[in-house]
Amino acid sequence: MQAELVDRARRGDREAFGVLAAGAVDRLYGIARLVLRDTELAEDATQEALVRAWRDLPTLRDVERFDAWLYRLIVRACADIGRHRRRWRAEVSILPTEPAEADGVAALADRDLIERGLRRLTVPQQTILVMTFYIGLSPSEMADALEIPVGTAKSRLHYAIEALRAALAADERTSVGAAREGRTA
Amino acid sequence: MNANDSLERRITDYYEREAPPRAPDWVLGTALETIDTTPQRRVLIPAPWRSRHMNSFAKLAIAAVVVIAVGVVGWNMFAPRSPSGVGSQPSVSPSPSASPSPSASPDPSAPPPLSETFTSTIHGIAMSYPAGWDTQPATEAWRAGFPNFREPAGDFIYHPTLLDHLFFVLLSRPLDGQAPEAWLDSIRSDPDGGCADPETVTIGASAGRVCPAIAYGAAGGRAYMIRLYTSGDEGWLERYYDQEWFKTVLETVQLDPEAAVDTPKAPSASPSS
Numbered sequence: 001m002q003a004e005l006v007d008r009a010r011r012g013d014r015e016a017f018g019v020l021a022a023g024a025v026d027r028l029y030g031i032a033r034l035v036l037r038d039t040e041l042a043e044d045a046t047q048e049a050l051v052r053a054w055r056d057l058p059t060l061r062d063v064e065r066f067d068a069w070l071y072r073l074i075v076r077a078c079a080d081i082g083r084h085r086r087r088w089r090a091e092v093s094i095l096p097t098e099p100a101e102a103d104g105v106a107a108l109a110d111r112d113l114i115e116r117g118l119r120r121l122t123v124p125q126q127t128i129l130v131m132t133f134y135i136g137l138s139p140s141e142m143a144d145a146l147e148i149p150v151g152t153a154k155s156r157l158h159y160a161i162e163a164l165r166a167a168l169a170a171d172e173r174t175s176v177g178a179a180r181e182g183r184t185a
Numbered sequence: 186m187n188a189n190d191s192l193e194r195r196i197t198d199y200y201e202r203e204a205p206p207r208a209p210d211w212v213l214g215t216a217l218e219t220i221d222t223t224p225q226r227r228v229l230i231p232a233p234w235r236s237r238h239m240n241s242f243a244k245l246a247i248a249a250v251v252v253i254a255v256g257v258v259g260w261n262m263f264a265p266r267s268p269s270g271v272g273s274q275p276s277v278s279p280s281p282s283a284s285p286s287p288s289a290s291p292d293p294s295a296p297p298p299l300s301e302t303f304t305s306t307i308h309g310i311a312m313s314y315p316a317g318w319d320t321q322p323a324t325e326a327w328r329a330g331f332p333n334f335r336e337p338a339g340d341f342i343y344h345p346t347l348l349d350h351l352f353f354v355l356l357s358r359p360l361d362g363q364a365p366e367a368w369l370d371s372i373r374s375d376p377d378g379g380c381a382d383p384e385t386v387t388i389g390a391s392a393g394r395v396c397p398a399i400a401y402g403a404a405g406g407r408a409y410m411i412r413l414y415t416s417g418d419e420g421w422l423e424r425y426y427d428q429e430w431f432k433t434v435l436e437t438v439q440l441d442p443e444a445a446v447d448t449p450k451a452p453s454a455s456p457s458s
Contacts, residue, residue, distance in 0.1 A: 012225060018217055025216075029208030034200060043212050050216035051223060058225050059333050107198075114199040133193065134200040149328055165192060 006063040009054070017057070020066070021050050027135075028074045034130045035078045035123060048077040071135070071145040075127050117167035125160040132157055226349075295425055299437060305340045308357040309445030310389070310409060313437035314342045326447055327356045349414075351422055353434075356410045357445055365403035369394045372401040378412060386432065389440030397428045400435055405442025411435065 002023075008016035028049055033042035052073050060069055118126060131137045137145060143153040299313035307323040314320070325337040332339040334349035343352035360368055372379045372394045380396035387393060388402035388409065395401075402409035413431045415422040 014217075014220060017220065021213060021216065021220075025208045025213045026206070029212060030204045033205050034203065043209065046208060046212050047216040047219070050213070051219050054220045054225065055223055056226055061333075110195060111199050111202060114195055115203075118199075129196060130200065133197045134204060148325060152326070161192065164196070168192075 002066065003063045006057070006060070006066045010057045010060060010063070014054075017054055021053070024067075024070055025050065028070065030134065031071070031074050031130055032078055034134055035075075035126045036081070037119065037126070041078075041081055045074065045077040045081045048081065049074040052077065065144070068141065068145040071131065071137075075131075075146060078127065079123060113168060113171060114164075116171050117164050120167040120170075121160065121163055124156070125163050128153070128156045128160045129164070296430060299434060302437075303340065303342055303355075305355055305357075305445075307446050308340055308355055308409070309405075309407060309441045309443065310340070310355050310357060310411075311439040311441065312342075312353075312355065312411070312434065314353065314434070315344075317345055319343055319345050323355075327358050329358075332356075347422075351426065352414050354412050354414065356412075357407050357442075359447060360403065360406050360408050363408070365392070368403050368408045369401050372396060372399065375399065375401075386435060388435055389438045391440055393435070395428070395432060395435065398431060400431070402438070402440060404440040407440075407442040407445055409440060411438065 002020070005016045005020050009020055025046060029042055029046045032045040032049075033039065036042050036045060049070070053070060056073075060066065118129070121129070128142070131142050131145065139153040139157065140150050142148075142157075143150040146153065148156075297315040297317055300316045301314050301318065302311060303314055303320050304311040305322060307326065319342070321335050321341040321343075323338055323340045327338040332354065334343075334352065335341050338356065340355040341352055342355070343349070369392060372383050373381055375396075378396060378399035383394035383396050383401075385392070386395045386400070388395075388400060388411075389404060391402055391404040393400055393402040393409075398413045398415065400409075400411045402411070413426060413434070415426050
């Protein structure tokens with residue numbers, strides 16, 4: 001079904017592309033928002049990826065690889081928008097968090113810790129984590145989507161996790177230091 | 186559960202919680218409005234590597250279109266014209282030999298001089314290219330096959346207006362244990378431009394093979410591939426950018442395998458296993 005839609009869209013059928021876009025937009029937006037950590041930039045990246053998808057669809061060789069190709073486009077759009085605006089670190093907007101009725105205080109604190117750690121990562125590091133832990137791609141699927149060797153995908157994932165671990169440790173050291181200063185003051 | 190599992194679970198939980206459930210409606214709406222006025226990229230006659238599965242009917246249809254187009258062009262050129270308007274003259278015994286380039290193509294001129302030099306930052310190769318052409322360096326390693334036009338695995342050197350209708354792509358990767366001769370001979374079975382009888386040439390002071398528009402080289406444990414692509418949409422191109430010209434360009438190639446940059450090897454302890 002999707003392959004047929006992709007084939008029609010590839011031959012210029014805007015209606016078919018509209019169906020594909022409607023089915024993908026939420027996923028793309030989710031990726032962009034988690035990677036860029038900014039609502040406005042994520043909206044721009046999602047639109048950019050969809051327009052690029054339409055424009056370049058005739059160059060897609062294998063309709064079965066549409067999803068992986070789309071992931072590649074949203075990743076590139078995030079990278080381009082991030083590069084051009086250079087806002088993801090300086091002007092990050094806090095993602096709205098729903099009231100944590102069912103969550104304990106500890107879980108909320110842990111998410112806050114992860115949030116701060118992720119903010120310290122680069123966009124490529126965020127990308128690899130989002131593709132793995134949000135989309136659920138395996139290293140080989142990620143390699144396919146990003147057009148990189150599987151070994152590179154594994155290594156990027158490894159270093160992204162290590163970077164996050166280091167960021168969390170640094171955050172913890174800062175918190176402990178601040179607490180000590182508070183006690184001695 | 187080890188520390189890795191714990192952190193991975195925490196990241197997953199975080200994303201599950203923080204991911205927006207839906208994109209704002211206007212995001213899709215605005216994108217589709219833009220698409221309404223956005224043309225798709227032209228791939229009228231796809232690159233050979235995109236047309237492996239073209240069926241016989243499609244080939245016949247394209248051949249028919251070409252025959253009709255040639256007929257129309259020929260009729261317009263050689264059919265007797267009735268005088269119309271001041272100063273118009275009926276053509277006198279037009280001869281094909283008097284018209285060196287009977288084509289509706291844009292500016293079918295000879296290639297510019299090879300006065301520019303491109304040096305790859307990824308593939309360990311340098312090459313002269315025509316004046317005025319544009320370049321896009323590779324930013325990612327190449328694994329196999331041909332990248333699409335201006336995809337990151339290839340160094341692209343392309344005509345400034347014909348773009349994906351006339352370009353070079355330069356690629357290299359480690360031989361990974363394959364014998365150089367075996368690599369060079371594999372050009373014979375390359376479905377994307379290989380030929381049964383490749384010519385033996387020297388590429389960058391090393392042995393190489395060349396078919397009409399593709400060349401294989403090997404040096405310092407690396408496999409090199411250089412392709413000149415001319416689109417079938419611009420039939421006149423092959424008259425100027427032919428194998429002889431391609432070989433002229435190949436004579437300028439310098440291979441520097443030590444300058445090639447490959448992606449780092451995966452760490453010994455895989456994080457996902």
